[in-house]
Amino acid sequence: MSSPVLENPTTAETSYVLLYNVSWEQLEQLDVTLAGTSARLTYLDNILEIMSPLSDDHEDSKKTLAMLLEVYMRTKKIRFYGRGSATIGKKSDKTRREPDESYNLGAKKPIPDLILEITVTSGGINKLQIYQRLRVPEVWFWEDGLLSVYCLQADNYIKVTRSTLLPDLDLDLLAKYARMADQYDAVTEYSQIITKAT
Known part of the structure; x- marks a missing residue:
């Protein structure tokens, strides 16, 4: 299983990060890990967007x-x-x-x-x-x-x-x-x- 790759780190101008090469199983693990943080996960074709809590x-x-x-x-x-x-x-x-x-x-x-x-x-x-x-x-x-x-x-x-x-x-x-x-x-x-x- 390949490791996710961080492409766009969060900066002052953005409120999300993109991870590439994320398997469905890794997505499910991150979902459990981030439970309770109000982070929102969006997934499409092994790309995962993690959005910070909404303003x-x-x-x-x-x-x-x-x-x-x-x-x-x-x-x-x-x-x-x-x-x-x-x-x-x-x-x-x-x-x-x-x-x-x-x-x-x-x-x-x-x-x-x-x-x-x-x-x-x-x-x-x-x-x-x-x-x-x-x-x-x-x-x-x-x-x-x-x-x-x-x-x-x-x-x-x-x-x-x-x-x-x-x-x-x-x-x-x-x-x-x-x-x-x-x-x-x-x-x-x-x-x-x-x-x-x-």
Whole structure:
């Protein structure tokens, strides 16, 4: 068994390290070793990304966006199941990822229909490659106050201006409220607007 190779040590500008030549068994050992540290592991084709604990900005953005999306789906009576950051991927796929937030629409399924990713630090493993292999229908990225939506069409993700899963959702309006400084006010005002439109 080869030893993992450290490629990108953490610096002041990054909050992750990449290890190459990591077997699935080594990944599982590291998972046990790092339990309780809040480190997040992402794995693709023997490359392991270890992300340091998430920042307050990351968590605030994730929660605000998730709450807004859930208000929309509840108001529109769209049945959904929040999966949070439940780990997806397995040895046979050579992938593993804990999404920031994820949902099934309509019914519970092994793979999420919709994943939210909050990007504070860029670089590392391309998360879309993992989700493409797992056939996740839709992935949303929130970065610097902008929302980018990718829909799986055939075998590739296409960046779109309208969600395929939620075609009536105004993404610009959602993003506007996700950028608001006060989470409570953002969700309250967005809920009022969505309710009036129903």
